[in-house]
Amino acid sequence: MQFTIDLYSDTKTQPTAAMRRVIAEAVAGDEQHLECPIVAELTTRTATLLGQEAAIFLPSGTMANGIAVLVQCRPGDELIVHHTAHHLNFEAGSAAGLAGTMVRPIDGAAGQFDAATLAAAIRPEKRHLPRSRMVSIEQTTNIGGGTVWPLERIEAVANVAHERGLVVHLDGARLMNAVVASSVDAGRFGALCDTVSLDFTKGLGCPFGAVLAGSAATIDQAWRWKQRLGGSMRQAGMFAAACIHALDHHVERLADDHANARLLAHLLGAIDGLRVMPVETNMVFVDVADTGLTADEFNARLAEFGIRMSIQGGTVLRAVTHLGVDRDAIETTAAAIDEIVRR
Numbered sequence: 001m002q003f004t005i006d007l008y009s010d011t012k013t014q015p016t017a018a019m020r021r022v023i024a025e026a027v028a029g030d031e032q033h034l035e036c037p038i039v040a041e042l043t044t045r046t047a048t049l050l051g052q053e054a055a056i057f058l059p060s061g062t063m064a065n066g067i068a069v070l071v072q073c074r075p076g077d078e079l080i081v082h083h084t085a086h087h088l089n090f091e092a093g094s095a096a097g098l099a100g101t102m103v104r105p106i107d108g109a110a111g112q113f114d115a116a117t118l119a120a121a122i123r124p125e126k127r128h129l130p131r132s133r134m135v136s137i138e139q140t141t142n143i144g145g146g147t148v149w150p151l152e153r154i155e156a157v158a159n160v161a162h163e164r165g166l167v168v169h170l171d172g173a174r175l176m177n178a179v180v181a182s183s184v185d186a187g188r189f190g191a192l193c194d195t196v197s198l199d200f201t202k203g204l205g206c207p208f209g210a211v212l213a214g215s216a217a218t219i220d221q222a223w224r225w226k227q228r229l230g231g232s233m234r235q236a237g238m239f240a241a242a243c244i245h246a247l248d249h250h251v252e253r254l255a256d257d258h259a260n261a262r263l264l265a266h267l268l269g270a271i272d273g274l275r276v277m278p279v280e281t282n283m284v285f286v287d288v289a290d291t292g293l294t295a296d297e298f299n300a301r302l303a304e305f306g307i308r309m310s311i312q313g314g315t316v317l318r319a320v321t322h323l324g325v326d327r328d329a330i331e332t333t334a335a336a337i338d339e340i341v342r343r
């Protein structure tokens with residue numbers, strides 16, 4: 001089913017006309033043989049952007065997270081994440097299934113944990129314990145509500161991890177949303193971590209692609225895994241060109257998505273029976289419990305208006321703004337929701 005207003009996720013964007021032209025006109029080489037200048041430009045540029053030495057172009061953020069774990073962890077090692085983390089909930093068990101790594105969930109408000117909670121979770125060096133090896137931070141948090149980790153909190157968490165001999169991965173699927181919301185450069189977040197991923201298919205609006213950045217030695221090993229997993233590509237410059245276009249044209253405009261999310265939260269907040277969580281970036285979480293409807297029932301009614309959100313649990317829905325959703329769409333959505341609640 002096609003939705004006229006699709007707030008399910010920022011993955012639901014279509015490439016713009018300008019991006020399609022860039023893709024069509026790209027003269028790409030064989031990236032697997034390092035013969036593609038466009039992929040080379042993208043990886044050089046993103047390594048610098050993310051505060052790292054080197055980067056590798058990959059089909060998806062899931063592969064970027066998976067390869068980060070494969071490179072850094074040994075079977076039986078432990079990866080520490082927030083309990084809402086993508087690694088744990090949405091990667092088909094990649095860390096365990098591919099790397100033999102145990103994923104240990106820890107708690108904290110809004111998808112984030114603090115240095116003290118991490119310190120308490122890291123296991124001492126004992127022969128009979130799993131080795132705590134890696135911690136992963138989601139910037140912005142996804143199921144945590146689209147919140148932005150403050151730089152100081154990442155710094156404190158990374159310091160604890162590094163003191164105890166762990167490496168830090170920044171799952172930056174939506175890192176540029178955090179950059180635009182906080183005015184902190186991506187490289188300042190990235191330089192605190194050992195590996196950083198960035199997704200081009202979320203708010204950046206590309207049909208394909210992610211990068212993983214790290215030290216030259218780490219990215220060398222990542223290449224072996226990319227090859228092994230079948231992630232090595234051929235004329236991938238066609239997609240890399242779209243990613244470069246997105247870095248040039250789709251970053252600053254994330255501020256519009258954030259403004260639209262705030263507007264939606266504001267309009268929904270005025271409707272009796274809805275509880276709206278605070279908005280920091282492009283996600284709006286709304287609890288419809290007081291309407292007497294489940295999230296499923298609520299979404300079915302929205303579908304009658306050609307609108308879709310995603311379901312996050314019994315009575316909670318999530319709306320994500322993106323370049324396919326303008327201010328009019330937000331107002332139309334709020335009016336539809338008002339009507340559903342009043343009925």
Ligand SMILES: *Cc1c(COP(=O)(O)O)cnc(C)c1O
Nearest residue numbers: 060061062086138142171173199
């Ligand atoms: C979407 C997402 C990913 C990776 O997703 P792909 O769809 O595989 O690109 C990783 N982490 C987070 C937090 C995400 O939201």
